Amino acid sequence: MSAQEGLVLGKIYSAEPDARRTPPRGRFSLGKWLLPVYSALALAFLLIPIVYTIVFSFNAQTGKSNIAWSGFTLANWSGVCAEQDVCAAFGTSILIGLVSTIAATILGTMIAIALVRYRFPFRSAVSLLIFLPMATPEVVMGAGLAAQFLSAGIPKGIGTIIIAHTLFCLSFVVVTVKARAASLDPALEEAGRDLYGSPSQVFRLITLPLLLPGILAAALLSFSLSFDDFIITYFNSGTVQTFPTYIYISAQRGIPAQANVIASAVFLIAIAIVVISQIVTQSRQKRLNAVR
């Protein structure tokens, strides 16, 4: 063994820490506290407008606009529908969200299963067709649909909004369900077939239940995308008002505190769903780990 080799081995196996070797903790040279403190501040920054919106849902608003703080009240929460337009717009948004989520989830899940489980010609063309809507700016998609509806003589309304929302949700559903389907073990379906399961039984009893978390995630994502979409909606809504178009139109003359109430309530429900799903995932992970 040469002296050099001995030195290398000595370095690797010596129990004593080597001064030249950076200690594992301080490997990334940002100081030990810099990164956690920065992260906390960054998250606090992200929350500023959320806190603002929730706080001003309790504002005893005096004029048309809800900008200056003039005292705490619960009246906006108990009387959300005192501002009828807000409530109507909210209802329209929920309806559009539900219908387009169901349509996009069914169409998208079918495509995702085909992409993962089957071979077919023009596969890359299909992938491109699914990717393109996600790479297209919303104005272009909105203007394109509006131009088509215009030349086809279709009047704008709830129907055209649903068509538009289904379109932009579709690609996100495919991507989300595909990720789930690709991570499934094909052996599970094979086992089903080996046990004389018919194709429809295998799909109903094995594939679908395993895909369900992905499908649910895709549906929730679709609904939140649809509910909050403004740009594409505004091009195709005509006189129908969704919650975002209502806010856009009212921005000039002032937005009632009831709008803050609805946004805050939706926010709290969404966060509750996310928290619950995280807890479910983590406890399932724990159980899986325990079995292994």
Added chain:
Amino acid sequence: MAITAFGAGGGPAAAVDAAPKRRSWVALFLLLPGILYLVLFFIVPLVSLIITSLETQSPDGAFAYGFQWQNYVDSVGTFGTQIWRSFFFAILATVIALLFSYPLAYFIGVKARRWPLLQSFMLILVVAPFFISFLLRTLAWKTILSDDGPVVSALKGLSLLGPQAHITGEPIAVVFGLTYNFIPFMCLPIYTTLERLDIRYLEASSDLYAGGWATFRKVTIPLSLPGIVSGTLLTFIPAAGDYVNASQDFLGGTSSTMIGNVIQSNFLVQENYPVAAALSIVLMFVILVVVSVYVKRSGTDDLL
């Protein structure tokens, strides 16, 4: 859920090669409805947008089919400033969002691994802005940054801002709004790749006498490149076409109009369809070129 969904945006198509050969009529049945939908409501509208962009206008104001290439020359000539400004703002917002998000994503994905509860909690806070109305959170910033808001008065008190200066209505407010609104899109994909980063690579790097900075530059960054690429795309594309932040009722002013505002007002207010259509096609074309060059150069072709 939404967390994994957004992260999956740039995920490699694993297991595709392992797809078994099966009767393709089932695949046809599964694909046909969705593909027809996309063709009917995505491809056909793009074609009708192209047709609209080439229409001619007769003296009485009606539009007719034609091959008026001049529409493109005129629109780009008239709105060149707004086109440049849009891409400039979008690039600026993307870079700032990347610099803001990377350390945060690194902390959540790598440093916070030992505390899964903290990790989930922080992730939920990152996606939280998604769940409050996009327009209301932008309006919240408008009030906070307004002339009698806390930020402007603090800056004026410190003499960092002149007595006549504004933030809202200026380009800086628009870039700020674009950056803020798309930070979650940047943060999540980076987090997803960093979360899968094998710590042993970092240890190997420091065993080979690389310092902290060299390890970060030569190991961490390359390994998280797919996340950076999809994050920057998910920020850049919507930012370039956005017209809410730059709208004058929100954070914008007369000197910060973006191409989205021009398309919107030409289409919906002035009903000057050919100009709006031509500008949309230009916007889409430039974005596709930028995206494909960027994806090629960063070597992450498997993004599809």
